[in-house]
Amino acid sequence: MAANIGDMIMLFGDSLTQRGWEPNGFAERLAYVYNRKLDVINRGMSGYNTEWVVPVFEQCFATQHEQQHVPKVRILTIWLGANDAAPPGALHHVPRDKYAANLVKLIRMVRDPASPRYSPETHVLLLTPPPVNTHQWRVGGALERNFEATRSYAQAARDVGAAEDVPVVDIWNKFWDACGHVEERLSEYLQDGLHLNQQGYAIVFDEIIKTISATCPELHYDSLTPVFPPWDRIDLDNIPAALDKRSIFSNQ
Template identity: 25%
Template sequence: MEKSWPKVILFGDSLTQYGYSHDGCWAAFVADHLQRKCDVINRGFSGYNTRWCKIILPKLVTKADVTDTKMVTIFLGANDSVDSVLCPNQHVPLNEFKKNMIDMVQYLMDIGVNKEKIVIISPPTCDEQKWQSDCEEKGRVFGKFNGPTKDYAKVCIEVGEEIGTQTVDLYTAMSCQKDWEDMLNDGLHFSPYGSQFLFEQLKPVLDKLTSNMKLQLPYWADIDNENPHKLLNKY
């Protein structure tokens, strides 16, 4: 029987989708940290909110997919929290947002993911001035404000505490840094500095969930080049 390779699944919006990009590279930091231990699977969808993600999650992550899964992140809220009048196509009311988050966590638990392996990451702060300039330059509607985002971030942490998942309160962690604006390249998405900052916030949880993992396949110097099957066939 083929051995299942351990995996980490990252689920979210553009902040996850761009996780392997030059700037928004936090997913790449996760993959590098877990190299030869886990496959890191990026399931990020730019512009998506929890209403849509709740629909697609069962199509993307099935019971078969979570075999030997070490961690699943849910990183949403940046789009749900936009202004309901200015950005009605993406906005999701706060009470529905909370229910959607609970339902997604419950779904993952129902298919076999232990709640301790689920990590809810709150949306980050937004540099309103920079994001407004970027929106105007690219012909997009500006409707992103820190006040509502803070409320959605708070709900993320509440859901985690109520259910018993892991949480990363990124909004609060960023807000405490005097140079937090430098963590965003366009006011909304991460700069390399912001990506590194998120990874550092996530790393203690990541290490807790993967600290007992060994490298997959034997160390090269332990393999007998004249008889490689002796050791490699044990895998």
């Protein structure tokens, strides 16, 4: 851990990520379980589509030269598509193929050894956008959204994950299964047909943790050591050395 900041989990995406700091949101839940191990940094930008976030990501994610000075991003979640899937003509619309290409661009910025932002220590997780409940969203929504479009964009994200060998956290399917394939019942997980409520974020958190367990168990919060020791493990005869910061991997 560098002074001021420690290694981190970076959450990158749109409003679904930005709102992760709501009580019981997935950012809050991750910060709670990773406390004293990894910091959680929220880079969710409400209303952004993949076209707009690519230049933002270039400014958010350190280049290899900068990486010497800054803490490492150990886990990076990329969760986009809810805005891209707006219908053609809408301000937020990004064509499906372009959406997929932008996801590939984001992933390769981190995973391609030729990229200036190559970061082999970063475990990337790709999340699919959740299904839209048009019965809810229609009511007061100024932005157009379409159930079938979001389903199709979620499939595009799955395809990108498979092609790029990036673990996919399949929010679309988990929500769809959770509501028994009945669109109206998505209101159990969505607060307005598009954005998640606490029950929705509980699924997102659980699925992220399951995916970490399955694909990089060494980054599960239970596998990591707190940077500073628990108070009942401090060797009181050996202060201050007993309080030196330790690697979060020191038990591995």
